Amino acid sequence: MGNRGFRRIPYDLIGSRETGAVAVVEVPEGLSPLEVARDIMRRHSHVKSVLQKVGAREGEFRVRPLRLIAGSEDTEVIHKEYGYRLKLDPRYVYFSPREATERRLLAKQVRDGELILVMFAGVGPYAIAMAKAKEVEVLGIELNPIAARYFQENVLLNKIGHKVFPIEGDVAFVTPALYGLFDRVVMPLPKGAYLFIPYAIRALKRNGGIIHFYYWGGDDAFRRAEDMFKAEAMRMGWEATSIGFRVVSSYSPRIYKIRVDFLIKPTDIK
Numbered sequence: 001m002g003n004r005g006f007r008r009i010p011y012d013l014i015g016s017r018e019t020g021a022v023a024v025v026e027v028p029e030g031l032s033p034l035e036v037a038r039d040i041m042r043r044h045s046h047v048k049s050v051l052q053k054v055g056a057r058e059g060e061f062r063v064r065p066l067r068l069i070a071g072s073e074d075t076e077v078i079h080k081e082y083g084y085r086l087k088l089d090p091r092y093v094y095f096s097p098r099e100a101t102e103r104r105l106l107a108k109q110v111r112d113g114e115l116i117l118v119m120f121a122g123v124g125p126y127a128i129a130m131a132k133a134k135e136v137e138v139l140g141i142e143l144n145p146i147a148a149r150y151f152q153e154n155v156l157l158n159k160i161g162h163k164v165f166p167i168e169g170d171v172a173f174v175t176p177a178l179y180g181l182f183d184r185v186v187m188p189l190p191k192g193a194y195l196f197i198p199y200a201i202r203a204l205k206r207n208g209g210i211i212h213f214y215y216w217g218g219d220d221a222f223r224r225a226e227d228m229f230k231a232e233a234m235r236m237g238w239e240a241t242s243i244g245f246r247v248v249s250s251y252s253p254r255i256y257k258i259r260v261d262f263l264i265k266p267t268d269i270k
């Protein structure tokens with residue numbers, strides 16, 4: 001197949017013109033990975049490496065197996081989004097450049113003066129986007145030690161060490177020490193956040209707050225997310241009211257990553 005065919009193959013570019021970028025591509029069967037990589041590198045002179053997706057995201061760290069098919073072994077890059085920079089290596093951490101708009105939309109909702117918890121923080125994109133946009137303090141928790149290290153570096157890179165506080169650890173172990181502190185909690189783990197709903201609710205201040213809940217599912221994803229979240233909140237003596245809905249992305253036709261925003265209020269005295 002000639003270059004005309006390659007042009008239709010989607011790929012992500014992570015990085016920047018200044019520091020170089022990596023391309024992450026799913027090579028369709030029957031095509032030569034090397035030819036696809038060469039075509040991408042011809043079109044983007046700043047691409048230093050091309051990584052082929054060789055499996056689905058896996059494990060607790062949600063990292064995708066990637067194979068280097070062309071270019072440099074050094075796949076660490078500095079990615080630029082709306083006014084902030086993120087250092088990372090996609091071979092070892094979760095990162096999706098496609099969620100830049102989602103981060104911007106979330107940052108718009110945040111209000112000056114808030115104390116915010118970002119669970120499942122990764123290399124820090126949500127925490128950093130919010131702290132760059134508003135006068136807030138953000139605490140982020142991340143389990144993958146490599147991602148947590150990049151998160152620390154990214155806080156310094158963006159000069160927001162006075163506003164963003166990364167913690168390496170498991171949300172289930174770290175959050176109980178922080179109960180009752182936050183105005184807002186972000187839960188960006190679509191395939192497992194539901195397991196942590198009680199931790200998120202207890203992390204809010206005693207008069208409640210806002211939780212951004214991510215979920216993954218089919219056409220009924222919004223209804224399932226709402227039902228699950230509200231039932232758990234009610235069981236704990238809180239009232240959850242849905243105040244926002246968004247399809248973040250679609251994995252495949254009819255499988256979506258979604259966000260539901262909940263306003264949480266206590267229904268009894270605790």
Ligand SMILES: C[S@@+](CC[C@H](N)C(=O)[O-])C[C@H]1O[C@@H](n2cnc3c(N)ncnc32)[C@H](O)[C@@H]1O
Pocket residue numbers: 060061062094095096099119120121122123124125126141142143144147169170171172188189190
């Ligand atoms: C879907 S990724 C999202 C990362 C980041 N928020 C982003 O959007 O780039 C989920 C992240 O949660 C982390 N994680 C999974 N289970 C966790 C847990 N129990 N406690 C803390 N972090 C966890 C993974 O290592 C991964 O980095």
